[in-house]
Amino acid sequence: MSTPTNTAITLKQRPNGEVRDDDFEIKQSSLPELQDGEFLIENKYLSLDPYMRPRMNDMQGYMDPVGIGEVMVGEAVGEVIASKTDAYQVGDVVTAYTGWQTHYIAKADEPMIYKVDAKGLPLSVFLGAAGMPGRTGYFGLTEVGKPKEGETLVVSAASGAVGSLVGQVAKSMGLRVVGVAGGEEKCRYVTDELGFDACVDYKAGNLDADLATACPNGIDIYFENVGGAVTRAVAKLLNKGSRVPVCGYVSAYNSEDIANVETPFHVFGAMPEPPEHRFFLVTEWQEQHGEATALLADKIKAGEIQYRESVAEGIDNAIDAFRGMLKGKNFGKQVVKLA
Ligand SMILES: NC(=O)c1ccc[n+]([C@@H]2O[C@H](COP(=O)([O-])OP(=O)(O)OC[C@H]3O[C@@H](n4cnc5c(N)ncnc54)[C@H](OP(=O)(O)O)[C@@H]3O)[C@@H](O)[C@H]2O)c1
Structure with missing residues (x-):
């Protein structure tokens, strides 16, 4: 497999009020070789969530601020495309806090990474109604x-x-x-x-x-x-x-x-x-992650829970979609679909 190029959105400066395009930088880089115990995720959808805005400020909240030059934080759902650990196989679908980027190298023992049993549902659902x-x-x-x-x-x-x-x-x-x-x-x-x-x-x-x-x-x-x-x-x-x-x-x-x-x-x-x-x-209920995700996915599959999504196409549109979400331009869960 040829090594894919990663595209990431980093925080260039702290926004003042509404986010602007020049608060961020879109950077491309070649990915390093996988080390033993690591696996490579190719993201399919990025989640955009309101909590990300306070994390752009230089203020200690319940989570650390994103550092200048760092990749914007966030969860994504993606597929494992290479692996040097028995814990994750090529083809596994996972949710992980990869940040706003197309690819992510994870460690086998990294917390907050979950294998997805999609049950035939679109993967974006695991960032929204069943996420x-x-x-x-x-x-x-x-x-x-x-x-x-x-x-x-x-x-x-x-x-x-x-x-x-x-x-x-x-x-x-x-x-x-x-x-x-x-x-x-x-x-x-x-x-x-x-x-x-x-x-x-x-x-x-x-x-x-x-x-x-x-x-x-x-x-x-x-x-x-x-x-x-x-x-x-x-x-x-x-x-x-x-x-x-x-x-x-x-x-x-x-x-x-x-x-x-x-x-x-x-x-x-x-x-x-x-x-x-x-x-x-x-x-607070992290230990019930698997149980609750399965319960919600079953309810969605049974038609007992309806959901709606706003889908931005391509990582280049993430900033605009994020800005829009904080003023209600989204209609339902805001995600970014990656090519
Ligand atoms: N505590 C936690 O663990 C946790 C976890 C996830 C999310 N949250 C919080 O849950 C809330 C909803 O998040 P979400 O992901 O479901 O986002 P969302 O509701 O899908 O999107 C944000 C919505 O906020 C509304 N909004 C924006 N500005 C507003 C204003 N000035 N007055 C009233 N409504 C306004 C808009 O809807 P309208 O078009 O209807 O105005 C917009 O669509 C957020 O406060 C988020 O921080 C908390």
């Missing part, structure tokens, strides 16, 4: 949200990778499910195709009134994905004993002064009777 966002929605809802039949759940970024999963699982558990999404088309998808009871278009200009109409019995669980105006509107309707799994607050991620933005913790913490709320990370 990290799917598991995030599933565990955040069931373990932190503690849903009970008959309760009302509101989920923001409802048509997105995490939100769409949360609402569908909650619906299957007998809750009244209300989505919040940007625009009529996304809201129509959330009710008509995902089966939510209602969806509020937060861009329509009547957020408080529309949310109150959609939640006549108040809100028992708010699955927080966005922060900002949606959070403030939800807070007014929370019932006694309500729970708020804080998954993220994407509306603040492009902020030029992220240390000083109003977070959901400020909003809920200032309430006279705050809901039970906490930030959680999907990795």
